[in-house]
Amino acid sequence: MLDAEAHRQDIQRSLDAERSAAERNRMGQFATPEPLALEIARYARRLREGRREPVVFLDPAIGTGSFYSALRRVFPDREIADARGVEQDPRFVDAARSLWSQAGLRLIPGDFTRLAPDRTYNLILANPPYVRHHHIDGANKARLKTAVARRFGWAISGLAGLYAHFLLLADAWMTPGGLALWLIPSEFMVVNYGAILRAYLTENIKLLHIHRFAPDEIQFGDALVTSAIVAFEKAGPPPDHRVKFTLGGSIANPIQSEEIPLAALRVARKWSGMIGGAVRHGGPLPTLGDFFAIRRGLATGANAFFILERRQAREIGIPEEFLRPILPSSRHLSTAIIEADSDGYPTLEKSLAIVDCELPEPDVRRDHPRLWDYLESGKTMGIHEGYLASRRTPWYAQERRDPAPFLCTYMGRGKSGAGPFRFFWNRSRAIAANVYLMLYPRGSMQAALAARPELYPIVFDQLRSIGGELLAREGRVYGGGLHKLEPSELARLPAVEMGRVIEKALARAVRGEGHPPGSAEAPGPRSRSGPIGPA
Numbered sequence: 001m002l003d004a005e006a007h008r009q010d011i012q013r014s015l016d017a018e019r020s021a022a023e024r025n026r027m028g029q030f031a032t033p034e035p036l037a038l039e040i041a042r043y044a045r046r047l048r049e050g051r052r053e054p055v056v057f058l059d060p061a062i063g064t065g066s067f068y069s070a071l072r073r074v075f076p077d078r079e080i081a082d083a084r085g086v087e088q089d090p091r092f093v094d095a096a097r098s099l100w101s102q103a104g105l106r107l108i109p110g111d112f113t114r115l116a117p118d119r120t121y122n123l124i125l126a127n128p129p130y131v132r133h134h135h136i137d138g139a140n141k142a143r144l145k146t147a148v149a150r151r152f153g154w155a156i157s158g159l160a161g162l163y164a165h166f167l168l169l170a171d172a173w174m175t176p177g178g179l180a181l182w183l184i185p186s187e188f189m190v191v192n193y194g195a196i197l198r199a200y201l202t203e204n205i206k207l208l209h210i211h212r213f214a215p216d217e218i219q220f221g222d223a224l225v226t227s228a229i230v231a232f233e234k235a236g237p238p239p240d241h242r243v244k245f246t247l248g249g250s251i252a253n254p255i256q257s258e259e260i261p262l263a264a265l266r267v268a269r270k271w272s273g274m275i276g277g278a279v280r281h282g283g284p285l286p287t288l289g290d291f292f293a294i295r296r297g298l299a300t301g302a303n304a305f306f307i308l309e310r311r312q313a314r315e316i317g318i319p320e321e322f323l324r325p326i327l328p329s330s331r332h333l334s335t336a337i338i339e340a341d342s343d344g345y346p347t348l349e350k351s352l353a354i355v356d357c358e359l360p361e362p363d364v365r366r367d368h369p370r371l372w373d374y375l376e377s378g379k380t381m382g383i384h385e386g387y388l389a390s391r392r393t394p395w396y397a398q399e400r401r402d403p404a405p406f407l408c409t410y411m412g413r414g415k416s417g418a419g420p421f422r423f424f425w426n427r428s429r430a431i432a433a434n435v436y437l438m439l440y441p442r443g444s445m446q447a448a449l450a451a452r453p454e455l456y457p458i459v460f461d462q463l464r465s466i467g468g469e470l471l472a473r474e475g476r477v478y479g480g481g482l483h484k485l486e487p488s489e490l491a492r493l494p495a496v497e498m499g500r501v502i503e504k505a506l507a508r509a510v511r512g513e514g515h516p517p518g519s520a521e522a523p524g525p526r527s528r529s530g531p532i533g534p535a
Contacts, residue, residue, distance in 0.1 A: 044125060045074050070101075117172050122179065
């Protein structure tokens with residue numbers, strides 16, 4: 001058997017070399033590494049312990065037969081009653097047939113998503129084609145969506161990759177009580193277009209185990225994708241069913257493990273952060289959105305015109321009353337705590353100010369001629385006709401925003417091993433542009449910080465303790481590794497420990513152990529000068 005596997009790997013390398021990496025990417029042809037196929041087959045045998053019926057095996061994307069090779073090494077011949085593999089690429093059909101036809105494998109040439117089941121199977125091991133939606137032409141995408149709708153009555157997103165269609169359509173090929181282990185991208189756990197797949201796994205079958213490899217545990221040398229193994233049984237879940245979630249290492253020996261109530265998975269919008277306390281007891285748990293109102297920073301529509309160095313604004317003659325401190329982009333912030341000078345501006349080498357005036361034009365022209373001249377220079381550049389400026393009255397008035405004590409970057413790449421996002425404690429009076437997310441304390445958080453101002457650094461440490469990987473998973477990633485995090489995505493992050501901190505602080509305040517609002521040690525009302533958030 002080892003000689004057959006070595007021969008298979010030689011053929012795999014030869015076939016891979018016939019096409020460029022870009023061609024194989026478009027076709028989703030990423031072969032399962034031999035150690036991983038063997039690991040999955042061994043785990044399948046563990047899941048089948050106590051079952052007396054022989055294996056009826058199917059691989060809907062057989063390739064050169066890495067899973068069938070692993071199956072034969074793990075299961076004795078007497079336990080395999082039938083084995084079939086579907087393959088669309090004629091080259092791989094010929095290769096698999098030459099390798100395994102004498103060893104009991106029957107080849108079914110064709111596109112799995114177009115075929116009707118020839119029989120049902122009690123064991124599926126599969127690594128379906130990882131074809132992204134933009135490589136699926138419109139006609140095929142419509143056909144696949146129709147096939148899923150006919151099977152389940154669901155409208156799957158047009159952004160779903162081919163692997164999602166494979167897994168869903170394979171439902172018709174499974175014997176009741178049969179097992180399936182799928183090696184698929186872990187993105188389905190967090191992206192919106194994975195919602196139908198998550199619904200299937202929680203409503204239609206008995207989900208047993210999801211093992212997610214860590215981001216640095218790349219399973220395919222030619223595909224930079226974080227992978228997951230999804231194991232389930234074609235059966236209804238029992239009452240109070242719990243699903244095993246594991247992270248890192250192997251599926252049999254993971255680094256982290258936790259059992260999650262199926263009821264919690266059903267209501268979770270995304271399955272990020274399921275390990276380490278994000279979901280417990282099946283009930284709703286606190287999120288950052290429970291403690292903070294999270295908003296994007298303000299958009300001026302013309303930063304180069306409205307945002308100036310404070311020194312430059314003074315030279316132009318713009319009155320201080322029409323200037324507000326504003327933070328630069330995060331690359332100009334060397335520390336995570338933004339201190340303030342006596343005017344409330346950040347203590348940075350270059351202080352920035354945003355021009356913000358609500359007076360009507362006649363008043364500006366009469367009372368503030370130098371500001372009027374500057375605004376007129378903007379008109380000659382067409383600033384007032386821009387999308388945002390033309391919708392404001394007057395066009396040079398900015399959106400009303402208070403300074404936020406805590407900030408998070410909106411985009412990032414996570415260079416030098418750091419996470420893609422950074423948190424800041426803003427002790428200045430500076431507002432922020434839309435390259436930041438602004439976190440305003442609300443509810444119990446607002447009450448706790450008012451009663452116990454010494455909580456500011458503790459809350460900040462809690463924010464910074466949120467793992468970069470969790471932030472990245474909740475957000476989205478674009479080509480070139482650019483990560484983006486919307487306010488609603490940040491608000492959904494679990495904040496269990498932060499909830500405990502706030503509960504304790506409020507309890508102490510009730511007992512009279514905290515600083516009451518308005519005391520000397522509590523932060524005073526906001527003004528145009530002086531920092532926010534005590535040290």
